[in-house]
């Protein structure tokens with residue numbers, strides 16, 4: 143279990159991975175960087191999981207619904223030991239297990255395919271129902287994008303989570319205000335999101351998604367909540383910590399050039415957690 | 423009159439409730455129509471009502487399957503195979519999730535509800551999906567067996583159940599096995615390959631033809647995917663012409679699947695009985711089947727055409 147100081151270093155490592163891999167292989171850096179602290183807390187502190195025994199029945203499960211941000215997940219999986227960090231270099235290349243959007247094929251520890259938006263919460267609900275049936279204490283964490291909430295299926299699933307009282311499920315919204323065609327409020331407004339979730343019967347927690355203390359305390363509250371699903375509305379900055387990326391929709395799905403990547407790494411700073419990836 | 427396919431399903435699922443502790447069921451507000459209500463009443467803790475939200479139901483079923491349960495997700499064919507098509511593709515097939523999608527009210531026999539509800543393209547779209555197994559049982563007994571076999575089989579299954587009663591046809595005709603066609607009648611002049619409610623009609627057609635001195639083989643192709651290639655090729659060699667009959671569009675369903683096997687292995691004349699690239703409409707099932715040419719008389723007529731094509735091939 144990592145403390146806040148260690149998690150900061152881990153989040154920095156994840157961000158550096160995202161920059162290096164996307165720069166070399168294409169991918170979606172912006173939203174992934176914004177999720178670094180959340181993913182760090184989940185994989186390095188919060189979740190009960192065992193990379194050496196990925197099919198452990200009572201593991202907590204992480205469902206990445208906005209699959210395009212998978213670089214953050216792959217980095218965390220590599221750095222917790224599901225596979226070697228060298229394999230990150232194969233991302234989006236032919237014959238790789240690290241598909242552009244997640245696939246379960248041959249990749250133990252990857253809980254579900256995603257990419258087509260709006261489906262993750264339904265799958266997470268199914269997993270949460272399963273743990274209840276098995277009388278397991280395992281929890282399910284599901285990360286979605288804010289733009290993704292425009293998908294109708296998410297609202298179907300929101301009803302299901304509350305109706306079936308899935309208090310073993312936490313939905314985390316990567317609330318960066320940005321989607322491909324611009325700001326979420328301009329493309330299709332989804333506010334007021336906290337009131338919407340409340341009226342759907344959810345336990346609602348709003349936090350700064352880069353503040354590790356707030357992230358920890360949100361998940362503590364989730365673990366103590368009984369009878370309803372929890373949503374953590376995590377305010378994030380797309381491309382957080384990289385000045386030219388921050389809040390710029392273009393960095394949703396654009397890979398940095400070599401120079402841009404270097405600038406990003408300089409701004410993100412060094413991490414004392416494991417080594418940089420070395421690509422040739 | 424016998425029972426409808428969906429009744430056989432409902433009975434088998436109920437039994438699975440005690441036979442297989444992993445079996446659970448989901449529905450999207452059509453429990454009695456799809457006959458999942460027997461299971462729901464007996465096993466309320468293993469039954470999940472999802473409401474009118476088929477896309478969510480498929481995703482939820484996938485989550486249950488990925489957690490080692492064997493979920494049967496139930497609704498009408500059009501709302502599963504078509505409304506939730508991409509959910510089936512991603513969450514079920516791409517995930518190789520052990521989900522059974524059991525649907526009723528496919529085809530014209532959906533009846534008075536009309537074209538909106540009559541899935542005539544579902545076999546085509548389900549068949550095209552990697553990992554998917556597609557079963558279309560002929561009667562209630564076969565639906566029962568197909569349900570049990572689906573629960574045993576590890577992987578996605580699309581189970582298309584009849585809405586209307588069909589006489590018992592399959593009991594005692596060998597064992598049901600996924601991917602293994604059942605021969606219902608043997609003849610040398612032509613082969614009729616049918617699925618679902620059209621198996622009964624194919625058998626009736628074979629009797630009419632017999633009176634006229636034409637002996638046909640009738641194959642019950644309950645598994646559309648993986649299709650029994652060996653049986654098709656054998657028949658093509660033996661009788662030299664094939665007629666397919668299905669309560670589905672002639673595009674992409676049983677007819678399409680058989681044509682693919684013939685073209686690549688043993689080309690012989692084939693004609694397809696099914697709906698002709700059209701929607702259905704409201705009406706009593708029997709009258710609709712008549713209007714859209716899904717009758718035994720039509721199969722008789724088409725079989726003779728197929729035979730004449732065979733005779734015209736002078737290579």
Ligand SMILES: Cc1ncc(C[n+]2csc(CCOP(=O)(O)OP(=O)(O)O)c2C)c(N)n1
Nearest residue numbers: 173257258259287288289290320321322394
């Ligand atoms: C069903 C579906 N429609 C469209 C897309 C294309 N798409 C990929 S990401 C994206 C925007 C997602 O926005 P958001 O959830 O806010 O993620 P972020 O930009 O913050 O990473 C879209 C439209 C998709 N992946 N799935």
